[in-house]
Amino acid sequence: MxxxxxxxxxxxxxxxxxxxxxxxxxxxxxxxxxxxxxxxxxxxxxxxxxxxxxxxxxxxxxxxxxxxxxxxxxxxxxAMEQTDVQRNMLQRLVDTAFQGSAMQMVMQALGDHDASTEELQEIKALIEKVEKLRSL
Structure with missing residues (x-):
């Protein structure tokens, strides 16, 4: 699906x-x-x-x-995996509430949420992973 x-x-x-x-x-x-x-x-x-x-x-x-x-x-x-439903809901949110800008959504979430040090480290690691995949 x-x-x-x-x-x-x-x-x-x-x-x-x-x-x-x-x-x-x-x-x-x-x-x-x-x-x-x-x-x-x-x-x-x-x-x-x-x-x-x-x-x-x-x-x-x-x-x-x-x-x-x-x-x-x-x-x-x-009937479907949690990650598939989450991905779909998130994409719809980005498309409708943030006019397709994932950056705006992340900035809003980080601005309104007191992220822990561990969460920020995970976010940084994810960004590095995405950057490495895009450079291949």
Missing amino acids: RTNEIPQPTEAELEILTVLWEQGTATVREVNDKLNERRTDGSKEIGYTTTLKLLQIMFAEKGLVTRNADARTHIYSA
Whole structure:
């Protein structure tokens, strides 16, 4: 699947995908329980039927998850890698919010985020790696 063919998940769908990326596979109940465990900010609990409906849409309409229906309880897993979804979402963000400028996006992120020394070292190493690849 090419990057531009990856469906854009909603915020709620992305939360579900995150659970599936961490767990590998999960039932609706397991996904729902994990989602509610993460609600530490006092927000309203997510109902089981809401999670079920989202997973059904993600399976049947968007192809974001796969479903194993061999057993009585359906088992869901993410249909694509986390990095592929992240890459697609990031590209759309750069294209729409930053008029295609990755530099503007990085400058905004670094300006608004207090990056640790370790994070800055990783960013520098990544820049050096990209520069080496481009010089080949």
